[in-house]
Amino acid sequence: MVENQHPSNLKPTLSTSKLFNQTKHGPHFSLTPTNILPQTPQTPPNSKPCFPSPKPTSLSNKLGIRGFTVSNSVSSVAKPVEINGEGCSSSSSSSNGYDYYDAIIIGSGMGGLVAATQLAVKGAKVLVLEKYVIPGGSSGAYQRDGYTFDVGSSVMFGFSDKGNLNLITQALAAVGCEMEVIPDPSTVHFHLPNNISVRVHREYDDFSKELISKFPHEAEGINKFYGVCWKIYNALNSLELKSLEEPIYLFGQFFQKPLECLTLAYYLPQNAGDIARKFIRDPQLLSFIDAECFIVSTVNALQTPMINASMVLCDRHFGGINYPVGGVGGIAEALAQGLLDKGSNILYKANVTSIILEDEKAIGVRLSDGRKFFSKTVISNATRWDTFGKLLKGKDLPKEEENFQRVYVKAPSFLSIHVGVKAEVLPPGTDCHHFILENDWTKLEDAYGSIFLSIPTTLDSSLAPEGRHILHIFTISCMEDWEGLSQKEYEAKKELVADEIISRLEKKLFPGLKSSIVFKEIGTPKTHRRYLARDSGTYGPMPRSIPKGLLGMPFNTTAVDGLYCVGDSCFPGQGVIAVAFSGVMCAHRVAADIGLEKKSPILDSALLKLLGWFRTLA
Numbered sequence: 001m002v003e004n005q006h007p008s009n010l011k012p013t014l015s016t017s018k019l020f021n022q023t024k025h026g027p028h029f030s031l032t033p034t035n036i037l038p039q040t041p042q043t044p045p046n047s048k049p050c051f052p053s054p055k056p057t058s059l060s061n062k063l064g065i066r067g068f069t070v071s072n073s074v075s076s077v078a079k080p081v082e083i084n085g086e087g088c089s090s091s092s093s094s095s096n097g098y099d100y101y102d103a104i105i106i107g108s109g110m111g112g113l114v115a116a117t118q119l120a121v122k123g124a125k126v127l128v129l130e131k132y133v134i135p136g137g138s139s140g141a142y143q144r145d146g147y148t149f150d151v152g153s154s155v156m157f158g159f160s161d162k163g164n165l166n167l168i169t170q171a172l173a174a175v176g177c178e179m180e181v182i183p184d185p186s187t188v189h190f191h192l193p194n195n196i197s198v199r200v201h202r203e204y205d206d207f208s209k210e211l212i213s214k215f216p217h218e219a220e221g222i223n224k225f226y227g228v229c230w231k232i233y234n235a236l237n238s239l240e241l242k243s244l245e246e247p248i249y250l251f252g253q254f255f256q257k258p259l260e261c262l263t264l265a266y267y268l269p270q271n272a273g274d275i276a277r278k279f280i281r282d283p284q285l286l287s288f289i290d291a292e293c294f295i296v297s298t299v300n301a302l303q304t305p306m307i308n309a310s311m312v313l314c315d316r317h318f319g320g321i322n323y324p325v326g327g328v329g330g331i332a333e334a335l336a337q338g339l340l341d342k343g344s345n346i347l348y349k350a351n352v353t354s355i356i357l358e359d360e361k362a363i364g365v366r367l368s369d370g371r372k373f374f375s376k377t378v379i380s381n382a383t384r385w386d387t388f389g390k391l392l393k394g395k396d397l398p399k400e401e402e403n404f405q406r407v408y409v410k411a412p413s414f415l416s417i418h419v420g421v422k423a424e425v426l427p428p429g430t431d432c433h434h435f436i437l438e439n440d441w442t443k444l445e446d447a448y449g450s451i452f453l454s455i456p457t458t459l460d461s462s463l464a465p466e467g468r469h470i471l472h473i474f475t476i477s478c479m480e481d482w483e484g485l486s487q488k489e490y491e492a493k494k495e496l497v498a499d500e501i502i503s504r505l506e507k508k509l510f511p512g513l514k515s516s517i518v519f520k521e522i523g524t525p526k527t528h529r530r531y532l533a534r535d536s537g538t539y540g541p542m543p544r545s546i547p548k549g550l551l552g553m554p555f556n557t558t559a560v561d562g563l564y565c566v567g568d569s570c571f572p573g574q575g576v577i578a579v580a581f582s583g584v585m586c587a588h589r590v591a592a593d594i595g596l597e598k599k600s601p602i603l604d605s606a607l608l609k610l611l612g613w614f615r616t617l618a
């Protein structure tokens with residue numbers, strides 16, 4: 001196994017005149033043998049940067065393989081404001097030669113990057129501060145021995161060329177980028193108890209025919225349940241998606257599309273499992289719908305908001321699942337490059353340790369090396385647990401956050417196994433994504449109960465050396481399982497648990513899998529905590545019990561003036577496309593608050609109060 005490479009080995013590609021010298025600060029994380037997911041970005045030789053041309057043509061900014069090499073420096077003339085004490089004054093503005101930002105964004109996950117680029121496009125001056133050495137967070141990528149591994153899973157929604165919900169395509173287009181994608185013929189292949197095997201085909205009719213062939217007595221129920229999903233999806237897809245916390249936009253949408261908005265408002269507090277039970281009786285089919293929801297929400301259908309379920313159960317057929325050529329990491333890299341092209345900045349190895357408040361308003365951030373940066377607004381892409389528990393440590397938890405934590409808990413983390421295998425082990429026609437639950441439906445949500453598997457090389461062979469495939473195998477795993485172990489015990493446990501998971505996969509899907517493995521790296525919840533800076537390595541928020549659909553999920557504003565959150569602990573929750581939406585919403589709300597978009601202070605305060613009250617009902 002290749003061990004961590006020191007980040008100083010990374011070679012910035014930006015012109016030195018644009019670089020702000022960070023070398024004296026050194027890396028902000030120590031490298032120990034326990035690190036499993038260290039990412040050493042390398043730029044493929046044939047990569048092309050995504051530079052917006054003055055008159056873009058459809059092909060002008062096409063990204064082939066990933067087109068951005070990491071800089072560990074601020075990539076524009078950015079100077080930290082050096083002020084003693086906590087405060088910021090007008091003297092810290094650019095008038096004294098220091099940069100003062102419209103927005104500082106803590107973290108470059110997909111939520112943070114979408115918020116940043118959307119704001120930059122609206123004319124805001126933005127600084128993204130990322131703890132790690134590459135952008136993307138759980139949507140990043142890393143390279144090892146000729147393989148390009150996606151950090152998270154590789155199921156990409158929102159990457160089509162039609163409708164209003166192709167938010168990844170839109171986010172890239174906003175900064176003048178387009179990525180080449182490969183359509184996935186099936187979203188996921190389910191391998192379930194009692195040998196139920198269901199392929200979710202790209203064409204909805206093919207999927208529904210296959211499902212009905214397994215449950216012919218439930219044909220009507222299947223059509224009705226997925227029919228409601230389509231009704232909701234079509235309503236969503238008809239709206240222009242912006243901030244639901246911005247009244248001028250929200251009331252405008254109600255005026256233009258009253259039926260669609262009322263449909264969404266009606267389903268907002270409902271969950272998929274309840275709707276499914278209105279039409280379906282067969283317990284196995286209800287369990288299948290649990291599995292459909294579980295893979296995108298880490299909870300069963302009774303706990304999955306109906307709007308989110310409809311979004312994923314239909315978008316996979318409407319826009320389809322599309323894999324970006326060169327890997328998922330290319331999206332974050334392109335957005336980061338787009339941000340620079342729009343005149344904003346991103347700084348790597350910038351570990352924010354606190355949010356600076358003045359008169360109870362967020363006015364900047366402090367890094368672990370003591371540097372401070374100041375801005376009109378601060379947007380945190382860290383989870384709400386990290387934001388309020390660590391970055392605002394010492395402050396009383398606002399009532400709104402207490403309410404969030406009453407309704408939501410941290411979902412467990414994952415054990416993640418990245419392997420390279422000899423290509424012959426996969427039968428011809430193997431699907432890209434699989435979900436395996438072998439014998440017992442009750443194990444669906446248990447740690448190590450089910451197995452997720454992505455084989456992105458079935459779509460893009462350039463991700464692995466010739467004659468090899470990538471398998472990304474992951475399963476639920478809790479932090480408690482990995483604590484209190486000596487280094488030796490930890491390493492041994494990793495091998496043991498991974499070996500068991502691989503054996504299960506070998507038995508169920510790919511005989512000979514073990515002996516075909518030529519490369520293996522294992523990440524535990526500790527790895528996710530360390531490299532993604534997520535409390536307990538959590539995958540995201542999940543409801544404590546039965547939620548009222550999406551009603552209890554907070555939007556982007558917080559109880560702290562000037563502080564906003566973005567990412568998966570904001571509406572609508574987990575998932576790359578979900579956090580991209582939260583980024584769009586956040587940028588709109590922030591832009592209105594800093595005067596880059598229309599705003600009505602009276603309507604604002606009425607709507608924010610109303611939404612706050614709705615959340616207390618959840």
Ligand SMILES: NC(=O)c1ccc[n+]([C@@H]2O[C@H](COP(=O)([O-])OP(=O)(O)OC[C@H]3O[C@@H](n4cnc5c(N)ncnc54)[C@H](O)[C@@H]3O)[C@@H](O)[C@H]2O)c1
Pocket residue numbers: 106107108109110111112129130131132135136137138139151152153154155156157350351352353381382383386531532533534539540566567568569573574575576579
């Ligand atoms: N399509 C898929 O299958 C897939 C794959 C991967 C991830 N995901 C989804 O992505 C979601 C997460 O996206 P997200 O945008 O909310 O966040 P994220 O966790 O992916 O990214 C957050 C980023 O913020 C950085 N960060 C955190 N605290 C920091 C600090 N104090 N200082 C500086 N940087 C800091 C982290 O290093 C990380 O890069 C998950 O819910 C998951 O569902 C989905």
Ligand SMILES: CC(C)=CCC/C(C)=C/C=C/C(C)=C/C=C/C(C)=C/C=C/C=C(C)/C=C/C=C(C)/C=C/C=C(\C)CCC=C(C)C
Pocket residue numbers: 153154155157188236239241244253261262264265268295296297307308309311312433434435452453454572573574575576577578581614
């Ligand atoms: C404002 C009020 C109170 C009322 C107004 C009514 C109104 C106008 C409401 C509008 C609501 C809107 C616009 C809602 C929008 C919701 C959206 C866009 C939701 C999107 C959800 C997306 C989700 C949940 C995506 C999840 C995807 C995931 C997690 C994918 C990853 C998959 C895996 C990790 C597993 C699969 C992997 C394998 C290998 C099987």
